[in-house]
Amino acid sequence: MENILxxxxxxxxSSVAWKLAERGAKVIVIEQQGKQYTTGSSYGTARIxxxxxxxxDVFSYAHKKTVKxxxxxxxxxxxxxxxxxxxxxxxxSTSPVSYLFRREDYxxxxxxxxxxxxxxxxxxxSNSSFRKFGxxxxxxxxxxxxxxxxxxxxxxxVLIDKLRIGIEKKGGKIKYEHQVVGLVKKEAIFEVSVxxxxxxxxxxxxxxxxxVASGAYLAETLKDFAPYFNRVITPKKVVQSFLKIxxxxxxxxxxxxxxxxxxxxxxxxxxxxxxxxxxxxxGKGDTCPIIKAGGHQRRRNIHDLAKVWSEKPQKKDLKxxxxxxxxxxxxxxxxxxxxxxxxxxxxxxxxxxTRSKIPIVTPIFNKYGSLDRNIVVIGGMxxxxxxxCLCYALLAADLLLGKSDKxxxxxxxxxxxxxxxxxxxxxxxxxxGHLF
Ligand SMILES: Cc1cc2nc3c(=O)[nH]c(=O)nc-3n(C[C@H](O)[C@H](O)[C@H](O)COP(=O)(O)OP(=O)(O)OC[C@H]3O[C@@H](n4cnc5c(N)ncnc54)[C@H](O)[C@@H]3O)c2cc1C
Numbered sequence: 001m002e003n004i005l006x007x008x009x010x011x012x013x014s015s016v017a018w019k020l021a022e023r024g025a026k027v028i029v030i031e032q033q034g035k036q037y038t039t040g041s042s043y044g045t046a047r048i049x050x051x052x053x054x055x056x057d058v059f060s061y062a063h064k065k066t067v068k069x070x071x072x073x074x075x076x077x078x079x080x081x082x083x084x085x086x087x088x089x090x091x092x093s094t095s096p097v098s099y100l101f102r103r104e105d106y107x108x109x110x111x112x113x114x115x116x117x118x119x120x121x122x123x124x125x126s127n128s129s130f131r132k133f134g135x136x137x138x139x140x141x142x143x144x145x146x147x148x149x150x151x152x153x154x155x156x157x158v159l160i161d162k163l164r165i166g167i168e169k170k171g172g173k174i175k176y177e178h179q180v181v182g183l184v185k186k187e188a189i190f191e192v193s194v195x196x197x198x199x200x201x202x203x204x205x206x207x208x209x210x211x212v213a214s215g216a217y218l219a220e221t222l223k224d225f226a227p228y229f230n231r232v233i234t235p236k237k238v239v240q241s242f243l244k245i246x247x248x249x250x251x252x253x254x255x256x257x258x259x260x261x262x263x264x265x266x267x268x269x270x271x272x273x274x275x276x277x278x279x280x281x282x283g284k285g286d287t288c289p290i291i292k293a294g295g296h297q298r299r300r301n302i303h304d305l306a307k308v309w310s311e312k313p314q315k316k317d318l319k320x321x322x323x324x325x326x327x328x329x330x331x332x333x334x335x336x337x338x339x340x341x342x343x344x345x346x347x348x349x350x351x352x353x354t355r356s357k358i359p360i361v362t363p364i365f366n367k368y369g370s371l372d373r374n375i376v377v378i379g380g381m382x383x384x385x386x387x388x389c390l391c392y393a394l395l396a397a398d399l400l401l402g403k404s405d406k407x408x409x410x411x412x413x414x415x416x417x418x419x420x421x422x423x424x425x426x427x428x429x430x431x432x433g434h435l436f
Pocket of ligand 1: 007008009010011012013030031032033039040041042043047048049156178179180181213214215216217221238240349350351378379380381382383384385386387388
C-alpha cells in the first residue's frame with residue numbers, strides 16, 4: 001500500500017486517517033498542535049448530534065452511518081490489548097435534541113423534514129409542552145423533540161482520542177507539533193514540507209496520496225497546490241459562551257426544574273437568529289452543568305487566523321447569547337436575575353464555510369486546472385461536521401482507495417452532494433488556458 005499523508009488531526013483528519021488505516025493503508029498524520037487539542041474547530045467536549053431530517057436527507061444518513069462507524073471503532077479497540085473498556089456512552093450522551101419552531105414555519109418544514117418519521121419524534125404546542133416536556137413555550141410555537149437513539153451530544157475530544165488510539169494500533173503514525181508549510185506535486189509524488197515546531201527544522205516528506213483536513217486553515221494549506229481555494233472556502237469565527245446558574249440559585253431549584261433543564265438540552269431554537277444550547281460538562285455534585293450557548297448564524301469574518309483564538313469576542317454577541325439563555329431558562333419556569341448567571345468563559349471558535357455552504361469531500365483541480373484524484377479535501381462542515389464525521393471520512397477513504405462494496409442509494413446521494421470536484425467553477429479564468 002502507498003503512503004498517505006493526512007494534513008490536520010482534528011475530528012475530520014483523525015476520522016479519515018482511521019478509515020484509511022483500518023483498510024490497511026500506511027498513514028501519517030501531521031498535526032500542528034500538541035497531543036492536547038486546544039485551538040481547532042473540534043475543540044471542546046460537546047457538539048449537538050441531530051438525527052432527524054427528511055427521509056432521504058444526506059445529513060441524517062451521515063449521522064446514522066457515523067454512529068455505526070463509532071460502534072465498529074469501539075469494537076476494534078475493545079478487542080485489542082491491553083484491554084480497556086471503551087463505551088459508546090463516552091462519545092454520545094445527554095437527552096435527545098429539542099427544537100423550537102414558529103408554528104407557521106413548523107407546518108411549512110414538516111412536509112419535507114419530518115414526513116413519514118412519526119415514530120422518531122414528539123411534538124408539543126403551548127398547551128401541552130409543560131405537561132409533556134416540562135417547558136412552557138410561547139403561544140405561536142411548536143416544540144419538537146427527537147426520539148432516535150444517539151440523538152443528543154457528541155464529545156469530539158473523546159472521539160478524537162479513540163480514533164488516534166485506533167490509528168496507532170493499526171500501524172499509522174501521528175506527528176504532533178509539526179506544521180505543514182508547503183504542499184507541491186513533483187512527478188506524480190506529493191512533496192510536503194513539514195516544520196518541526198519544537199526544533200524549528202523543516203523536513204520534506206513524500207507521499208503518493210494526500211488528505212487535506214486542516215479545517216479553517218484549508219485555503220492556507222492549499223495556497224501552492226490550488227491557490228483558488230481561498231475563494232472556495234473561508235474561515236469564519238463565531239462566539240460561544242460557557243454559562244451556568246450560580247451555585248446558590250441552583251440550590252434553590254426544585255428537582256423537577258433541574259430535571260427539566262437537563263432533559264431540555266440540547267436545544268435548538270429556529271426562531272429569529274438560530275440559537276443553540278447544550279451541556280458542555282456536568283456540574284460537580286448538585287451544581288448547575290456548564291452550558292455552552294451561541295448562535296451558528298452570527299458568523300463573522302476573520303482578519304487574522306493566528307490571532308483569532310486570543311481575540312476578545314464581540315460584546316454584542318455575548319449580550320445576545322446571555323439574553324437568549326435567560327429566555328430559554330424561563331421556558332423551564334426557572335427565573336434568574338442577571339447576576340445569577342455565571343460566565344465560565346467565552347471565546348471565538350472557528351468555522352470554515354464553503355461558498356455554496358455545502359460541505360466538500362472531494363478530489364480537486366491543481367493550479368493548472370487538471371483534476372488530481374490523489375488528493376482529497378475534506379472541510380466546510382460548519383455546524384454539522386461532528387455528527388457525521390466518520391461518514392465523511394468513509395467517503396474520503398473510498399475516493400482515495402476505491403470503494404470495495406456496492407454503494408447504496410443513500411451513499412450515491414451523498415457522493416453527489418459532497419464529492420463534486422468542480423470546485424474550480426468558483427474561479428474565473430483570467431486568460432484562456434490559465435486559471436489564475
Ligand atoms: C462553535 C462550533 C459549533 C459547532 N457545533 C456543531 C454541532 O453542534 N454539531 C455538529 O455536528 N458539528 C458542529 N460543529 C462543526 C464541527 O465541530 C466541525 O465541523 C468539526 O469539528 C471540524 O473538524 P475539522 O477536523 O475539519 O477541523 P479542525 O478541528 O479545525 O481540525 C483541523 C486541524 O488541522 C490542524 N492544522 C491546520 N493547519 C495545519 C498545518 N498547516 N499543519 C498541520 N496541522 C494543521 C489544526 O491544528 C487542527 O487540529 C461546530 C463547530 C464550531 C466551530
